[in-house]
Structures are given as structure tokens and as C-alpha cells.
Amino acid sequence: MLELVETNPRVNVQESEYQRLLGLPENYSMRGRTRELADAARRWYAENGRPWFYARQVNALKLADGQLSVEGTGFSSKQLHDQFIAARADSAVLVAVSAGRECEEHARQLWRESKPDEYFFMEMFGSAVVEHLVTVASGHICGWADQNGAAALPHYSPGYSGWDISDQIKLWNLLHGNGARHLEGNLEVMETGMLRPKKSLLTLLGVTRDLERARSLAKLIPCENCSLPGCQYRRTLYRQAPPQIEDVRALLPNAPGNGGNRKNASVLKAGVQYAINLRALEKWSKERLQLEFSRDGMVEARFRYEGTTCSNMGRALEFDYRVKLASTDDRRRILEMQCAPAAGDTGHQSQCEYLNNAEGLMRNIAGDKPLLGRPLSDVLQWKREYNPSGCFCDLARREHKWGLVLEVIHFALARRERELANGQAEIILG
Numbered sequence: 001m002l003e004l005v006e007t008n009p010r011v012n013v014q015e016s017e018y019q020r021l022l023g024l025p026e027n028y029s030m031r032g033r034t035r036e037l038a039d040a041a042r043r044w045y046a047e048n049g050r051p052w053f054y055a056r057q058v059n060a061l062k063l064a065d066g067q068l069s070v071e072g073t074g075f076s077s078k079q080l081h082d083q084f085i086a087a088r089a090d091s092a093v094l095v096a097v098s099a100g101r102e103c104e105e106h107a108r109q110l111w112r113e114s115k116p117d118e119y120f121f122m123e124m125f126g127s128a129v130v131e132h133l134v135t136v137a138s139g140h141i142c143g144w145a146d147q148n149g150a151a152a153l154p155h156y157s158p159g160y161s162g163w164d165i166s167d168q169i170k171l172w173n174l175l176h177g178n179g180a181r182h183l184e185g186n187l188e189v190m191e192t193g194m195l196r197p198k199k200s201l202l203t204l205l206g207v208t209r210d211l212e213r214a215r216s217l218a219k220l221i222p223c224e225n226c227s228l229p230g231c232q233y234r235r236t237l238y239r240q241a242p243p244q245i246e247d248v249r250a251l252l253p254n255a256p257g258n259g260g261n262r263k264n265a266s267v268l269k270a271g272v273q274y275a276i277n278l279r280a281l282e283k284w285s286k287e288r289l290q291l292e293f294s295r296d297g298m299v300e301a302r303f304r305y306e307g308t309t310c311s312n313m314g315r316a317l318e319f320d321y322r323v324k325l326a327s328t329d330d331r332r333r334i335l336e337m338q339c340a341p342a343a344g345d346t347g348h349q350s351q352c353e354y355l356n357n358a359e360g361l362m363r364n365i366a367g368d369k370p371l372l373g374r375p376l377s378d379v380l381q382w383k384r385e386y387n388p389s390g391c392f393c394d395l396a397r398r399e400h401k402w403g404l405v406l407e408v409i410h411f412a413l414a415r416r417e418r419e420l421a422n423g424q425a426e427i428i429l430g
């Protein structure tokens with residue numbers, strides 16, 4: 001029976017993982033202020049951080065009626081149930097990891113001291129530590145499984161797609177109530193499912209002895225998402241998380257490493273300068289934007305945003321933006337603006353601010369209507385903070401996304417005007 005208790009693990013966050021969480025391009029070399037901030041967070045954590053992890057094997061699994069039950073506790077995730085069935089899992093390992101409360105308290109202090117950059121780097125380093133601890137714990141579990149003629153499956157946590165975050169409480173009770181005395185006082189789970197300290201993770205890994213099956217189905221191999229260097233049990237290459245839409249930071253002229261140069265004159269219209277790179281505008285206007293033109297000259301634009309939360313292990317989230325614009329005679333004034341989670345999205349519930357104050361966050365998201373009543377082209381002069389992180393927790397991040405959406409719409413409409421000027425037919429829907 002496996003039980004791991006590590007109260008002082010060595011933390012060695014890989015630079016590439018740290019950079020990924022900071023949202024920096026893969027080949028970017030940190031320098032100047034970015035380097036300073038990144039090093040300061042790492043140094044502070046090395047001196048003050050108190051990470052830990054705990055893992056325990058459980059054998060009492062039951063898979064029936066589409067539900068997975070572990071030691072008598074039923075979990076609501078169909079995905080997890082299906083994964084266990086597909087892999088013929090016969091046991092599981094419960095895991096808890098945490099970067100410790102000190103790092104969260106320090107980040108909060110930096111925020112209070114009006115040091116948002118330092119706060120952001122500390123937060124991201126805390127997230128990197130959590131990912132690192134999961135990786136280190138996985139290394140132990142995979143080694144143990146191998147020695148026992150078994151294989152571990154990808155880890156899965158409440159709040160991931162298809163597993164309600166409220167199950168965090170059940171998972172915690174299972175861990176805590178059955179021997180994890182070492183966790184006493186180190187972790188709490190709120191009624192909402194939020195963990196405190198928030199730079200922590202509860203997760204579950206299936207274990208199967210059907211090695212052939214575990215090898216043959218790619219979705220049952222965890223190594224693709226595991227960055228452990230030099231792992232002797234690795235079954236496939238590590239592939240970094242797929243690029244998120246928010247990787248626009250790599251394309252933004254004023255993003256770190258991009259020279260801070262906003263001179264990216266559009267070829268669409270003389271004098272027009274977008275904050276977003278033309279490649280990104282081109283791509284998103286094709287893939288994420290829908291425009292409907294009505295006979296009175298008005299336009300309705302719908303944009304699908306996809307990103308990830310900055311904490312809670314970067315859970316995917318999707319939001320729908322809807323913008324109604326007046327006719328060209330009325331300078332394409334912005335008449336309506338709406339933003340809300342896409343139908344079926346659960347990732348938004350994993351944002352820190354949602355876990356803290358769900359009602360307040362959703363009210364703010366619905367209430368933000370920058371540039372309402374003003375011509376669409378005002379977005380080109382709109383001074384907003386560069387803040388490309390994936391979530392919607394504060395105004396700067398929400399405004400950054402609104403700027404992105406409005407620029408994509410502007411770009412698409414300008415292109416359409418050009419096409420019309422070249423004699424291409426217009427389709428009017430309403």
C-alpha cells in the first residue's frame with residue numbers, strides 16, 4: 001500500500017514551466033525588469049516557502065451506474081468514471097499538494113503594498129510550485145506502480161472539465177478522514193470547493209494492471225502533460241499545454257520581449273494601428289467571430305473567447321461576447337455590449353474571484369461596458385492596461401479582453417468594407 005508524506009520536498013521549478021505560466025513565449029529570454037521580478041519571486045519562495053505533498057493509495061473502487069465510488073464516497077465525474085472503465089483501473093491514488101500558505105500571504109501583502117507586478121510574479125511562481133509538486137508526486141507514484149506491475153493514469157481534479165468543483169469537499173474528506181494526519185491545519189476546503197491556501201491541489205490518479213491497455217490508448221498515458229525531466233518510466237514525450245488564445249501576449253507589440261513597439265500599422269486603412277498583431281486579428285476574425293448585418297445597417301457581432309484560469313491549475317474557460325453596432329452613418333457606435341460564460345462552461349467557476357465572491361464577479365463581468373455609446377474606432381485610442389492573463393478576476397484583465405474583442409470586430413469590419421469597395425457581394429441577414 002502506497003503512502004507518501006513529504007513535508008519538505010525540494011522545489012526546483014523549471015524555468016520553461018515558470019515562463020509558460022507567466023505567459024511568456026517559449027523561446028523568450030527573460031531580461032531587465034521581467035528577469036528581476038521572476039528571480040525575486042523564486043528567491044523569496046526558496047527562503048520562505050513551505051511546500052508539502054501527500055499521497056495515499058485506495059483499493060476500494062466501485063464503478064456502477066456511471067458513477068465512480070472510492071472507499072464509499074461517490075464522485076460526480078462521468079469523465080473520470082469512463083477513464084477508469086477504459087483503463088480497467090483497479091485502484092487509485094489520492095494526492096494533495098500545496099505551495100503552502102506563506103506564499104499566498106506574501107502575494108497578498110505585495111498587492112496591499114500596491115506592487116501588482118511583484119504580486120503577479122509571486123502568484124505565478126506559487127502556481128508553478130503546485131505543478132512541480134504534482135509532477136514530483138507523479139514521479140513517485142509512477143515508479144511505485146511500475147515496480148508493482150501497474151501503470152498510473154492521468155491525474156484528474158474537481159473543477160476540471162466534467163468534474164464539479166464541489167466534489168473537492170468529498171475528496172478532501174476522503175483524504176483527511178483516513179489517515180492524512182499530516183495535513184491537519186495545512187489545508188482547508190471552503191463550502192464553495194475553494195482550497196485554502198489556494199496554491200494547492202487535490203487530485204486523483206487511477207492505477208491499472210492492464211498495461212497493454214494503458215499503453216495502447218493515448219488518452220490513458222499521463223506523460224504528455226508531465227514535465228518531469230529524465231523520468232525513466234516516461235511513455236511518451238512531454239507536450240506543453242496547447243497555446244491559449246491569450247498567447248496573444250506573444251504577438252502583442254508591447255508584451256515582454258516584443259520590444260514595446262506599437263507601430264504596427266494596419267494595411268486596411270491608412271493611419272489605423274491595432275494593439276494586436278495582424279496575424280492574430282486575421283485568425284480570430286475567421287475562427288472566433290460571427291457578424292450579422294441587418295437591413296437598417298446595424299451589425300451584431302459574436303465572439304467566443306477561450307482561455308484558462310490563472311490559478312487552480314489553469315482550467316479551461318469560455319466566454320461569449322456580443323456587441324451591437326450602429327450603422328456606418330452613425331459611426332458604428334457601440335449600442336450594446338454583453339459578456340457571459342458560454343453555455344455549459346464550468347471553467348469560470350474555478351477563477352479565484354469566483355470562488356471568493358461568485359455573485360460579485362459575475363455582476364462585474366456583466367456590468368463592464370467600456371466604450372459603450374462611443375464609435376467602435378475609439379478602441380484604437382483606448383488606453384488600457386496590458387494584462388493578458390486568462391481569467392476575469394479584475395477590471396484590468398476584463399478590459400484587456402474587451403480591447404481584444406473590439407479590435408477583432410474593427411478589423412473584420414474594415415476588411416469587409418474593403419471587400420465591398422472591391423465589388424464583392426454583401427450578404428444581409430436580417
Ligand code: SF4
Nearest residue numbers: 139142223226231233
Ligand atoms: S513522465 Fe510519465 S511516467 Fe514519468 S512521472 Fe510523469 S507521468 Fe509518470
